[in-house]
Amino acid sequence: MPLPRGFTLAELLLAVAVAGVLLALAMPAFAKLIDSTRARGAADRLHTELSLARQEALLRRRQVTLCRTVDHRQCVYSGPWSMGTMSFEDRNRNEQLDADDVLLRVTAAGDYAGLHVVDNGQRRHISFRPDGRSGGTNLTLRLCNRKLEPLRLLIINTGGRVRAMAPTPGTRACEAGAA
Numbered sequence: 001m002p003l004p005r006g007f008t009l010a011e012l013l014l015a016v017a018v019a020g021v022l023l024a025l026a027m028p029a030f031a032k033l034i035d036s037t038r039a040r041g042a043a044d045r046l047h048t049e050l051s052l053a054r055q056e057a058l059l060r061r062r063q064v065t066l067c068r069t070v071d072h073r074q075c076v077y078s079g080p081w082s083m084g085t086m087s088f089e090d091r092n093r094n095e096q097l098d099a100d101d102v103l104l105r106v107t108a109a110g111d112y113a114g115l116h117v118v119d120n121g122q123r124r125h126i127s128f129r130p131d132g133r134s135g136g137t138n139l140t141l142r143l144c145n146r147k148l149e150p151l152r153l154l155i156i157n158t159g160g161r162v163r164a165m166a167p168t169p170g171t172r173a174c175e176a177g178a179a
Contacts, residue, residue, distance in 0.1 A: 038113040039143045039151035043164050046081075046117065046141065046154055049107055050126065050162045053087040056104055057128035064104065065090040067125040072106045073097060077124040081141060082117035084109045095125050115151070116144040118174050132160040142167070144174035 007015075049066065057064040066087040067075035075096055076083065089102040097103060119141050127135050134156055141154040150167040 035145045035151055039115060039145070042082075042112045042115050042117070043143055043152040043154055045107065045111055046085075046143075047162055047164055049085060049087065049105060050154070050156060052105060053126070054128040054132050054134075054160050054162070056087070056089065057130055058132045060089055061130045063090045063093050063127055063129055064088070065095050065125050065127045067095065069106075072103075075125060080116055080118050082109060082112040082115055084111075090127065093127075095127065112143075114146065116146070116148060116174050118142055118144070120172075126156060128160055134158055134160045142171070142174055148174040150174060 053064045053066045064087055065075075066085055067077075068079060068081050069076055069084050069086045072084065072086050075086075085107045086097065087104045088097045089104060090096075091101050092098065119139055123136050123139050126139065129135060136158070138158060139156045141156075142150045143152040143154070144150050150171045150173060153165050153167055153171065154162060155165065156162050
């Protein structure tokens with residue numbers, strides 16, 4: 001009667017070693033894929049927040065401001081946008097949420113999936129006028145991974161248009177304490 005065939009210990013160890021090497025080679029690419037997917041999702045959410053703020057400004061025929069916030073009650077004018085954001089109908093145009101202003105939307109820090117979202121330091125907030133235009137200058141928001149490498153860009157022009165794009169090779173890296 002023939003004995004059942006199986007793997008020898010040496011064959012099993014060799015298979016485990018080969019699988020380990022293949023897994024080690026695939027992990028960096030897999031981590032980049034995960035970061036890229038997170039960045040796309042967070043960029044889509046932020047793009048939606050900006051588009052809704054613009055839409056509300058057009059519908060309400062009033063200025064709508066989107067700003068960074070920690071407590072969802074007052075704007076913070078420094079630090080990353082990934083700390084959280086809120087948009088509100090800014091009736092007196094002072095870029096602060098006052099008692100007579102209407103809070104429209106809030107995005108918590110967790111909604112940015114652990115990404116670091118910074119701008120070029122030119123704006124303290126993003127406001128959309130009643131005609132949908134964005135005051136100030138063009139603004140680029142960079143979504144970066146934990147290594148502060150840019151993964152996705154959101155560009156808001158003075159006309160109020162928001163567009164997303166992949167970073168180009170010359171895109172500036174994010175700084176840990178950037179605005």
